[in-house]
Amino acid sequence: MTLKAILWDMDGTLIDSEPAHQKAFLKALDSLGVSVGFGTQKEMLGLSSVEVHQRVVELTGLNITLAQWRSEKWRHYQYCSRNITPLKNSQAILDAFSAKAIPMALVSNSSRDELELNLEVTNLRNYFKVIISRDDVENGKPSPEGYLAAAKALSIKANECLVIEDSLTGVKAGLAAKMTTLFHPESDSLAPLCPEDAILLRPDKDLNAWLLKAFNYPDENRKR
CATH class of the missing domain: 3.40.50.1000 (HAD superfamily/HAD-like)
Known part of the structure; x- marks a missing residue:
């Protein structure tokens, strides 16, 4: 065909854009007072915010909704994306x-x-x-x-x-x-x-x- x-x-x-996503991801976690294992963000390469949110909740035990997670990540991403x-x-x-x-x-x-x-x-x-x-x-x-x-x-x-x-x-x-x-x-x-x-x-x-x-x-x- x-x-x-x-x-x-x-x-x-x-x-x-992956470096910007990684920085925003880590900054969002830091602002929420939690962290994940080294390399965890790279393991999420290609996943949507829905799947990333699910994984974050599983790893950290955070009581945070998808909307709240996306808002926090977006807040940091707007700054981190300027050099893409x-x-x-x-x-x-x-x-x-x-x-x-x-x-x-x-x-x-x-x-x-x-x-x-x-x-x-x-x-x-x-x-x-x-x-x-x-x-x-x-x-x-x-x-x-x-x-x-x-x-x-x-x-x-x-x-x-x-x-x-x-x-x-x-x-x-x-x-x-x-x-x-x-x-x-x-x-x-x-x-x-x-x-x-x-x-x-x-x-x-x-x-x-x-x-x-x-x-x-x-x-x-x-x-x-």
């Missing part, structure tokens, strides 16, 4: 495929507030015809709901969509949606965990070159 659209993850795939930038050559890729009129959507486990703030800080908002946040679906990743909603909004069949993800949680969502799913992690340590049905593109490989080939476009750099 010919690919006709790209459905992007955001955090860790298009933008370098696009990852690697992601903006150049978005420019290139926008020029080729390839429909693109953004599907994130972040809240709508976090997502919109990230897009504003990085100036990436106008690249996407469709944006799906965790607040727009009943079930976040690894459920396929967000990706299926994006495909429907683009009026493109699921098997004509390419999902690009950096986390195993997101990869599972793409595969569950029956979409071609590219696993492009930030760390090579995650590469051995790539599900069998996903396509692995290691961190040091050229995403733009891979996409040009996948969409049957010539790589202009190779002609030089």
